[in-house]
Amino acid sequence: MTLSPKPSLKPKVAVYKFSSCDGCQLSILNMEDELLDIASAVDISYFLEATRTVKPGPYDVGIVEGSITTPHEVDRIKEVRAECKYLIALGTCATAGGIQALRNFARVDDYIKTVYAHPEFIHTLETSTSIANNVPVDLEIWGCPVNKGTVLEVLAALLQNRRPNFPPSPVCVECKRRSIICVAVAQGIPCLGPVVHGGCGALCPANGRGCYGCFGPSSAGNFNSLVNTMVPLDRYPNETANLLRSFSSNSPAFRAAADAALKIASTKEAK
Amino acid sequence: MKTIEVSALARVEGEGGLYIGVKDNQVVEIRLDIYEPPRFFEGFLVGRFLQEVPDITARICGICPVAYQMSSVAALEKALGVEVGPQTYALRRLMYCGEYIESHALHIYLLQAPDLLGQPSALDLAAIAPDVVRNALRMKKIGNEILKAIGGRSVHPVNACVGGFYRWPDSSSLKALLPELEWGLEAAKETVRWSLTLPYPDLEIDYEFVAIHHPEEYGVMRGDVISSTGKKTSVADYEMRYFEEHVQRSNALHGHTANGGTYLVGPLARLNLNHAQLLPAAQAALSEAKLNLPLKNPYKSLIARAIELVNFYEESIQLINNYLPAGPAHAALVLKAGEGCGMSEAPRGLLYHRYKIDEQGKVTFAKIVPPTAQNLPRIEADLMVLAPKLIDMQQDLATITAEHLVRSYDPCISCATHFLNLRVENINGV
Numbered sequence: 233m234t235l236s237p238k239p240s241l242k243p244k245v246a247v248y249k250f251s252s253c254d255g256c257q258l259s260i261l262n263m264e265d266e267l268l269d270i271a272s273a274v275d276i277s278y279f280l281e282a283t284r285t286v287k288p289g290p291y292d293v294g295i296v297e298g299s300i301t302t303p304h305e306v307d308r309i310k311e312v313r314a315e316c317k318y319l320i321a322l323g324t325c326a327t328a329g330g331i332q333a334l335r336n337f338a339r340v341d342d343y344i345k346t347v348y349a350h351p352e353f354i355h356t357l358e359t360s361t362s363i364a365n366n367v368p369v370d371l372e373i374w375g376c377p378v379n380k381g382t383v384l385e386v387l388a389a390l391l392q393n394r395r396p397n398f399p400p401s402p403v404c405v406e407c408k409r410r411s412i413i414c415v416a417v418a419q420g421i422p423c424l425g426p427v428v429h430g431g432c433g434a435l436c437p438a439n440g441r442g443c444y445g446c447f448g449p450s451s452a453g454n455f456n457s458l459v460n461t462m463v464p465l466d467r468y469p470n471e472t473a474n475l476l477r478s479f480s481s482n483s484p485a486f487r488a489a490a491d492a493a494l495k496i497a498s499t500k501e502a503k
Numbered sequence: 504m505k506t507i508e509v510s511a512l513a514r515v516e517g518e519g520g521l522y523i524g525v526k527d528n529q530v531v532e533i534r535l536d537i538y539e540p541p542r543f544f545e546g547f548l549v550g551r552f553l554q555e556v557p558d559i560t561a562r563i564c565g566i567c568p569v570a571y572q573m574s575s576v577a578a579l580e581k582a583l584g585v586e587v588g589p590q591t592y593a594l595r596r597l598m599y600c601g602e603y604i605e606s607h608a609l610h611i612y613l614l615q616a617p618d619l620l621g622q623p624s625a626l627d628l629a630a631i632a633p634d635v636v637r638n639a640l641r642m643k644k645i646g647n648e649i650l651k652a653i654g655g656r657s658v659h660p661v662n663a664c665v666g667g668f669y670r671w672p673d674s675s676s677l678k679a680l681l682p683e684l685e686w687g688l689e690a691a692k693e694t695v696r697w698s699l700t701l702p703y704p705d706l707e708i709d710y711e712f713v714a715i716h717h718p719e720e721y722g723v724m725r726g727d728v729i730s731s732t733g734k735k736t737s738v739a740d741y742e743m744r745y746f747e748e749h750v751q752r753s754n755a756l757h758g759h760t761a762n763g764g765t766y767l768v769g770p771l772a773r774l775n776l777n778h779a780q781l782l783p784a785a786q787a788a789l790s791e792a793k794l795n796l797p798l799k800n801p802y803k804s805l806i807a808r809a810i811e812l813v814n815f816y817e818e819s820i821q822l823i824n825n826y827l828p829a830g831p832a833h834a835a836l837v838l839k840a841g842e843g844c845g846m847s848e849a850p851r852g853l854l855y856h857r858y859k860i861d862e863q864g865k866v867t868f869a870k871i872v873p874p875t876a877q878n879l880p881r882i883e884a885d886l887m888v889l890a891p892k893l894i895d896m897q898q899d900l901a902t903i904t905a906e907h908l909v910r911s912y913d914p915c916i917s918c919a920t921h922f923l924n925l926r927v928e929n930i931n932g933v
Contacts, residue, residue, distance in 0.1 A: 249517075249518060250540075251539075251540040251542060252565075253562050253563060253564050253565040253568075254516050254517060254564065254565040254566060255562075255564075255565020255566075255568070255658040255659060256565070256658075257565070258565045258566055258658055259565075259658060261609065261613065262605075262643075262644075262647055262657060262658070264640035264641065264643055264644035264647070265640075265644070267626075267640060268626070268629055268633070268636065268637070268640075271626045271629070276626065280511055280512075280513045280514070280518075281513075281514065281515075281516070282513075282514065282613065282624050282625070282626065283513060283514070283623050283624030283626060283627070284513040284514065284617075284623040284624065284906075285623040285624060285627070301540045301541075301542070302540045304538070305540065330562070331542075331544075331547075331559060331562045332542040332543065332547075334547035335543055335546070335547065338546070338547065340543070342546065343543040343546030343547065344541075344543070344546075346543070346545055346546045346549070356540060356541055360542075376562065376659060377565060377656070377658040377659055379656075432655075432656070433655075435655035435656060435661050436655075436661050438655065439654075439655055439661050439662045439669045439670050440669045440670040441661070441664075441669045444558060446659075468552050468554075468863065468864060469552075469863065471552070474551065474552065474555060478555070478558070478559070479562070
C-alpha cells in the first residue's frame with residue numbers, strides 16, 4: 233500500500249491495546265529522540281496511552297498491542313480491522329498470544345479460582361490468541377517487547393512506500409556477529425538462539441544466559457535439531473520445554489517443539 | 504453537571520473507565536471500571552522453576568518491570584535463605600533508580616502535566632512548549648539508558664536473577680552515563696521548581712500513608728512497612744495486617760466515610776514518611792520548595808515525584824561512581840522447599856509478592872499484590888470526596904477534574920486487574 237504521497241495528507245495512525253503489559257506501546261513512547269518527529273510525520277489519531285484526543289476513523293495504519301483473551305476483545309478487534317487500512321500486530325502478545333497464552337495449556341477455570349475470590353465476575357476466553365488468529369493482519373512485529381528500532385524502520389518504510397527491512401537471521405547469527413561465546417557450547421546452558429527470530433541483538437547470550445525466545449520462531453529454525461541438542465543440557469526438569477513454553481508458547485512451531493522436548497525428557501526419565 | 508462517563512481513560516497504563524452517576528443534583532454512584540482483561544499470572548507461575556519467575560512477572564507491567572523482578576527475587580531469595588552481597592544490592596538499587604527516572608519522567612510530563620496545562624497530550628504540549636517536552640524526553644531517556652546498560656533493554660531487561668545478576672554490567676558503559684545524569688540532576692531540580700508553579704485543584708484528604716521505611720536509605724527494597732498512623736509492620740506480616748484485613752474492610756466500605764478502611768501507597772506516602780532519608784540534593788530541593796508536609800493533595804503527588812526524581816538522579820550518580828564489581832555476579836543457589844515474601848516500592852507504590860516452592864525449586868503457590876490494587880479503593884473514595892465540588896462545575900471541567908484525579912495516582916491498570924473482586928460499586932447516599 234502507499235502512504236506517503238500528498239504532503240498535506242499525513243497518514244492517520246491509531247494505536248490500540250488488547251491483553252498485554254503496555255510494554256510495546258511504551259516502546260513507542262520510549263523513542264525519545266524520534267517521538268516528536270514521528271508525531272509531525274504522521275497524524276496520531278488514536279493513542280489512549282498518550283493522548284485524550286480521539287480523531288474518528290477510518291485510519292491508514294492501525295498498530296495493535298496485546299492478544300485476544302475475552303469475548304469483548306473478539307468483537308473489538310473486528311471493529312479495529314474494519315477501521316484500519318493497514319494493520320500491524322505489535323509484539324509477541326499480538327503475534328502469538330504472549331505469556332498469557334500459557335492458559336492454552338491448562339484449564340482456565342483452575343486459574344480463575346487460583347487468582348480471584350469471586351470467579352463469577354470474570355469474563356474470559358479459554359485461550360489467548362494472536363491478532364492474526366482472529367482477523368487478517370498485514371504485518372507482524374515480534375518481540376517481548378518489540379525492538380523500537382524495528383518499529384521505527386516499519387514506520388519509515390510505510391512513509392517511504394517500501395518494504396521494511398527486518399533482521400534476516402536468527403538470534404544465533406546475531407550472537408556470532410557480536411562475537412559472544414556460545415553459552416550452549418561453552419557452558420552447557422540450553423539456549424533457543426538457533427530457532428528464534430533475530431531483532432533483539434542476542435541480549436540473553438550477551439548476558440551469559442540462554443535465549444528464552446521472546447522474539448518468536450525463526451522461519452529458518454530447525455526445531456528437531458534444537459530439541460535434540462538442548463534437552464540433554466537441561467539443568468532442571470523440563471528446562472528446554474519451559475523455555476519454549478514462555479512468551480511465544482502458542483506459535484505453532486514452539487508448541488510442537490515444546491511437545492517434542494517434553495517427550496524426550498519423559499523418555500529419558502523412564503529409562 | 505450531569506453524569507460523568509469516561510468510557511476509556513487516556514494517559515494511564517492499561518484500560519479503565521470512570522463513571523460518576525448524578526441524580527437530583529446528588530452523586531449516587533461512583534465507579535472505576537477496570538476492563539483490562541485478567542491474565543492469570545499467579546495461575547501459570549505455579550509449576551515454573553523459580554529462576555523463570557522474574558522473567559515472567561516482569562511481563563505484568565511494561566512500565567515497572569524492574570519492580571516486579573525485584574519483588575520476585577526478594578521473595579524467592581527469602582524462601583531459599585539466600586542473602587545477596589552489598590554490590591548486588593547496590594546494582595539492584597541502581598536498576599531501580601533507572602526505573603524510577605523513566606517512570607516518573609513519563610508520568611510527570613507525558614501523563615499528568617497535560618491536565619495541569621490544559622492540553623490533551625504531551626505531543627500537543629510540544630507544539631506550545633517544545634523545550635519542556637524535549638527536556639522531559641531527555642530526562643526519561645537517561646532512566647531507560649541505565650536499564651539498558653544493566654539489563655540489555657529498558658522494557659523487560661534480562662539480567663536480573665534470583666541470587667543476583669547473570670553478569671556484572673561493564674563499568675565503562677555505566678560511567679559513560681554520568682554526564683547525562685549530571686544534566687538530569689539539574690533538570691530534575693528545575694522540574695521541582697516548575698512543579699510548584701502548576702495550578703493543582705484544591706483537595707486535601709486525610710490519608711493513611713503506607714510505605715517501606717529504612718533508617719539509612721530512602722525506602723525502596725528493604726526495611727519495614729510503616730504507616731502514618733504509627734504502625735510498623737515487617738514484610739512477613741504485611742499481608743495479614745494490610746491486605747487481608749483490607750479485603751474485609753473494603754467489602755464494608757459501601758456508604759462509609761471517605762477514609763474508612765483505605766490507605767495510600769506511592770510517591771506521596773513515601774515522601775511524607777521518608778523525607779528524612781532523601782539524599783542531600785533532594786533534601787535541598789524539598790526545603791527550597793517550602794512544602795508543608797505531610798502533603799495531602801493527591802494531585803500534588805506530581806511534586807513528590809519531582810523530588811524523588813532529584814533523589815534518584817543523585818543516587819544513580821553515587822552508585823555509578825562507587826560501582827566496583829568483584830566476585831561472582833550471583834550467589835550459588837541450593838534448592839530446598841520453602842516460602843518467602845518480598846516487597847519493594849514500585850514507582851507507583853508498594854508491590855508485594857509471596858511464593859511457596861518445593862524441593863526441586865518449582866513454584867507451588869504465588870501471590871502478587873500490586874500497588875494500584877491497593878490504591879483503587881482509595882481512588883474511588885477520593886472521587887467521593889471530590890464529588891460535591893464536581894456537581895457545581897461545567898461538564899467538561901468536571902470530567903477532566905475527575906479524570907485528572909485518577910491519572911494523578913499513576914494507576915497501573917494492567918497490574919491491578921487482580922483487584923476486580925474488590926471493586927466498590929453503587930456507593931449510595933453520598
